[in-house]
Amino acid sequence: xxxxxxxxxxxxxLAACGPKSMFRLxxxxxxxxxxxxxxxxxxxxxxxxPLNSARQPRMFVVQAGSPKTIVAYDLNAGSVLWKVDADxxxxxxxxxxxxxxxxxxxxxxxxxxxxxxxxxxxxxGELVGATADRDHAYVTWREGSGKSTWYIAGFDASSGxxxxxxxxxxxxxxxxxxxxxxxxxxxxxWLYLVDGxxxxxxxxxxxxxxxxxxxxxxxxTAYFGSKQGVFALDVRAASGKRGDATYGQAKIPxxxxxxxxxxxxxxxxxxxxxxxxxxxxxxxxxxxDAGPMKFTADTYAVHYFxxxxxxxxxGELVWAYSHPRVELVASEHTGTAIIGLSSNGEIIVLDPKTxxxxxxxxxxxxxxxxxxxxxxxxxxxxxxxxxVETLAALVSIARDRDARFDRVKELxxxxxxxxxxxxxxxxxxAVLADKRAPQKxxxxxxxxxxxRKDPASLAVLTDQLATRSDYLAKTEPESLGAVAKAIASLAxxxxxxxxxxxxxxxxxxxxxxxxxxxxxxxxxIRAMAAIGGGAERPVLASHLLLYHADDDxxxxxxxxxxxxxxxxxxxxxxxxxxxxxVAADPRTKQGLTAAIKDALVND
Amino acid sequence: xxxxxxxxxxxxGAQPAPKKDKKAAKAPKVDLGPTVAALNxxxxxAAVKAAETLGASTEPAAHDALLDGLAMGLPGTxxxxxxxxxTQHPAPPDVAALRRYAGHHNPTVRSAALSALALYPxxxxxxxxIAGLHDMAGAVRAAAASAAAKGRVRESIxxxxxxxxxxxxxxxxxxxxxxxxxxxxxxxxxxxxxxDAILAQTLGxxxxxxxxxxxxxxxxxxxxxxxxxxxxxIGVLTDYxxxxxxxxxxxxxxxxxxxxxxxxxxxGK
Numbered sequence: 001x002x003x004x005x006x007x008x009x010x011x012x013x014l015a016a017c018g019p020k021s022m023f024r025l026x027x028x029x030x031x032x033x034x035x036x037x038x039x040x041x042x043x044x045x046x047x048x049x050p051l052n053s054a055r056q057p058r059m060f061v062v063q064a065g066s067p068k069t070i071v072a073y074d075l076n077a078g079s080v081l082w083k084v085d086a087d088x089x090x091x092x093x094x095x096x097x098x099x100x101x102x103x104x105x106x107x108x109x110x111x112x113x114x115x116x117x118x119x120x121x122x123x124x125g126e127l128v129g130a131t132a133d134r135d136h137a138y139v140t141w142r143e144g145s146g147k148s149t150w151y152i153a154g155f156d157a158s159s160g161x162x163x164x165x166x167x168x169x170x171x172x173x174x175x176x177x178x179x180x181x182x183x184x185x186x187x188x189x190w191l192y193l194v195d196g197x198x199x200x201x202x203x204x205x206x207x208x209x210x211x212x213x214x215x216x217x218x219x220x221t222a223y224f225g226s227k228q229g230v231f232a233l234d235v236r237a238a239s240g241k242r243g244d245a246t247y248g249q250a251k252i253p254x255x256x257x258x259x260x261x262x263x264x265x266x267x268x269x270x271x272x273x274x275x276x277x278x279x280x281x282x283x284x285x286x287x288x289d290a291g292p293m294k295f296t297a298d299t300y301a302v303h304y305f306x307x308x309x310x311x312x313x314x315g316e317l318v319w320a321y322s323h324p325r326v327e328l329v330a331s332e333h334t335g336t337a338i339i340g341l342s343s344n345g346e347i348i349v350l351d352p353k354t355x356x357x358x359x360x361x362x363x364x365x366x367x368x369x370x371x372x373x374x375x376x377x378x379x380x381x382x383x384x385x386x387x388v389e390t391l392a393a394l395v396s397i398a399r400d401r402d403a404r405f406d407r408v409k410e411l412x413x414x415x416x417x418x419x420x421x422x423x424x425x426x427x428x429x430a431v432l433a434d435k436r437a438p439q440k441x442x443x444x445x446x447x448x449x450x451x452r453k454d455p456a457s458l459a460v461l462t463d464q465l466a467t468r469s470d471y472l473a474k475t476e477p478e479s480l481g482a483v484a485k486a487i488a489s490l491a492x493x494x495x496x497x498x499x500x501x502x503x504x505x506x507x508x509x510x511x512x513x514x515x516x517x518x519x520x521x522x523x524x525i526r527a528m529a530a531i532g533g534g535a536e537r538p539v540l541a542s543h544l545l546l547y548h549a550d551d552d553x554x555x556x557x558x559x560x561x562x563x564x565x566x567x568x569x570x571x572x573x574x575x576x577x578x579x580x581x582v583a584a585d586p587r588t589k590q591g592l593t594a595a596i597k598d599a600l601v602n603d
Numbered sequence: 604x605x606x607x608x609x610x611x612x613x614x615x616g617a618q619p620a621p622k623k624d625k626k627a628a629k630a631p632k633v634d635l636g637p638t639v640a641a642l643n644x645x646x647x648x649a650a651v652k653a654a655e656t657l658g659a660s661t662e663p664a665a666h667d668a669l670l671d672g673l674a675m676g677l678p679g680t681x682x683x684x685x686x687x688x689x690t691q692h693p694a695p696p697d698v699a700a701l702r703r704y705a706g707h708h709n710p711t712v713r714s715a716a717l718s719a720l721a722l723y724p725x726x727x728x729x730x731x732x733i734a735g736l737h738d739m740a741g742a743v744r745a746a747a748a749s750a751a752a753k754g755r756v757r758e759s760i761x762x763x764x765x766x767x768x769x770x771x772x773x774x775x776x777x778x779x780x781x782x783x784x785x786x787x788x789x790x791x792x793x794x795x796x797x798x799d800a801i802l803a804q805t806l807g808x809x810x811x812x813x814x815x816x817x818x819x820x821x822x823x824x825x826x827x828x829x830x831x832x833x834x835x836x837i838g839v840l841t842d843y844x845x846x847x848x849x850x851x852x853x854x855x856x857x858x859x860x861x862x863x864x865x866x867x868x869x870x871g872k
Contacts, residue, residue, distance in 0.1 A: 469739050470737045471737050471738060471739050471744065472736065472737045472762055472765050472766070473737070512706040513706065514706050514707060514708050514710070514713055514738070514739075514740075514743075515738075515739045542703070544676075545674070545675055545676035546676050546703065546704075546707065547676065547708070548676050549676055549677065549678045550676075550678065550679065550708070550709070551678070551679065552708055552709060553708050585643075585675075586644070586645045587643075587644075587645055587678060
């Protein structure tokens with residue numbers, strides 16, 4: 001039977017349903033004993049497991065359409081449990097044998113086996129958030145447009161009967177429940193631990209170092225924190241301080257700056273699936289009695305729209321995954337796997353440590369997926385895929401046409417550049433050759449090419465020099481300056497003699513090419529001097545003579561410095577004598593004469 | 604001089620110096636010391652004059668002074684004069700010097716080097732000229748085309764055809780200057796591959812050449828021009844008819860005249 005309940009209809013019951021004015025500014029905070037007792041009260045599984053009563057890994061998907069559709073999916077069986085059309089206005093909150101969804105203006109509890117509506121709850125005022133655990137549903141809402149009052153209430157999952165409610169004059173955030181205890185954020189600074197059955201306050205935490213604006217629970221651990229980092233909710237959390245608590249921080253690259261650890265409990269928009277669900281830190285932790293939070297396997301991942309990145313604790317990128325064509329709209333760390341669901345209904349399972357794609361499967365849902373909630377803690381999916389495609393993923397990201405991800409491309413290029421080998425160099429050069437690639441990205445590639453100092457890339461870089469300016473062939477050199485700069489960075493590296501000879505020939509071709517612009521000419525000179533080992537000196541000396549009195553090239557300060565440095569630092573007595581001779585020539589351009597005198601001041 | 608070794612490297616000694624010619628004894632004696640000093644001085648006007656003086660001299664030392672100056676690096680305007688001066692008495696060692704300046708960043712200098720290279724029947728010179736046809740600067744390509752024609756560089760024909768297809772006037776003139784009967788036929792065969800106007804101009808230039816023949820070859824050309832649209836064909840054929848005397852009678856002129864008359868009266872092809 002469906003039972004409707006008006007949240008405001010039972011004002012008389014208020015006093016009887018729980019402590020009055022539990023939420024206040026002055027109260028005992030961070031009572032270690034109380035927190036310990038509250039945590040002990042939780043009924044948690046021995047091992048990580050899904051919350052649902054069947055302990056089966058499940059996923060609840062919301063699909064686009066008019067109306068939208070809720071799809072319950074059995075992850076182990078790989079099959080749809082049920083589908084129901086509904087006016088879905090929120091994410092799905094998962095309980096023991098039910099789910100909770102805002103449909104239109106009503107919170108609807110649906111049977112988890114069949115999808116049929118069990119009870120409905122009219123929401124007056126503004127829904128702040130909802131949650132569920134095995135036997136209860138919890139709802140927080142705000143009433144009043146001027147001086148608002150916030151309420152949190154607990155409901156029996158079977159009947160929808162309101163069991164308790166608690167008002168608050170201060171802002172409450174969206175609640176999260178865990179094993180019979182509901183966590184209610186208050187004024188961004190406190191977290192109340194409330195008995196889910198009675199509404200009684202069990203303990204109160206005050207964040208001293210950080211706001212409390214994020215909550216996340218797995219089957220065995222609760223986390224709270226902000227965009228800055230996460231605390232495990234254990235007895236050490238009583239300190240309220242990062243240094244004394246089980247606190248963890250993922251080093252998030254600035255290019256992934258939209259990433260958060262979880263839903264912002266004070267942002268009502270995030271009651272529904274939003275873009276915020278596509279930019280998440282994914283992690284799990286192992287219990288610890290001392291020190292900072294220990295992330296499982298010393299890794300964490302970031303889901304960022306179409307991409308997943310794995311990092312070590314130093315913040316170094318370890319792996320990357322790029323989902324083809326469409327975005328991943330939902331993701332979760334089950335403790336042993338990272339799962340993601342794409343907007344076209346493809347589920348992927350990644351190894352959190354290596355990024356290997358263990359399995360992927362299209363659910364064949366048809367309609368576009370808006371979002372999903374996973375109830376799959378501890379799930380170790382079948383599938384023995386070991387394919388790690390970090391290189392391909394980074395290349396794919398770097399060459400992605402989507403302008404929204406320009407900064408992510410810079411991250412990919414930087415990570416790519418740290419990989420050794422000529423193939424990587426080729427890919428970086430391909431980015432440079434891409435006329436549609438953003439200029440900032442190209443600048444990053446240029447820097448990365450120079451920074452990677454990979455001797456194995458010399459042959460690839462030389463190949464890139466093969467293209468010359470040719471009116472008839474309609475060709476022009478691609479990224480000459482960048483390539484020459486990359487070659488120059490190999491100074492001091494152990495290089496293959498044949499590769500060096502070939503590179504020098506190619507570089508000389510551009511040195512002697514009238515179409516080479518002076519800034520590129522400077523790079524070419526530096527590159528020749530860096531790797532030439534002396535073989536380049538006659539060519540550079542001839543070049544100096546040709547332009548020492550030239551009104552164009554000869555007057556360029558960068559060229560003057562480059563050619564003089566090449567012949568003074570890398571040259572021997574013969575080159576120094578030549579430089580002196582050029583400096584003594586009255587036709588030599590003034591800056592060049594000065595540069596030579598500076599260079600040979602100690603000669 | 605340290606610079607010479609750097610600029611010219613080993614091969615310079617391997618090249619024979621220019622031989623004294625018979626006129627050497629009759630040419631006015633040049634006071635080399637001050638002239639060479641002027642060539643390498645800061646006064647550009649004096650340097651240009653010195654280059655001309657050295658070029659006019661038949662003395663091998665004067666030629667060597669030009670080569671030395673170029674090797675040490677001359678300012679653009681002086682280098683141009685020095686290269687022109689070299690060609691007064693071309694010698695094999697000149698090619699290396701001219702080739703070096705054919706890659707100069709200043710397009711005027713490059714053009715001058717390419718023009719000079721036309722006088723050297725040397726494989727490197729020819730290769731350099733052909734490379735000049737690929738230059739990004741139109742003026743340099745034009746100089747290379749003109750030099751290729753002057754030097755009768757057959758290997759330049761294909762790139763000249765490519766330039767012709769892009770409507771380059773210099774290629775038209777070069778091909779017209781180089782064309783024998785066979786090449787003229789090949790030019791005519793480019794109908795549809797080359798813009799009509801430039802094709803008509805090229806064929807017209809060949810037709811106007813007094814040294815082009817025999818008349819059967821001219822007839823072929825007239826017929827090739829006849830395949831072109833009125834606007835291009837009438838002008839070229841009229842020019843040919845006007846420029847060619849009626850006597851002795853030429854079949855090519857007669858055919859050209861008939862084609863013009865037919866087209867003017869609306870009974871063209």
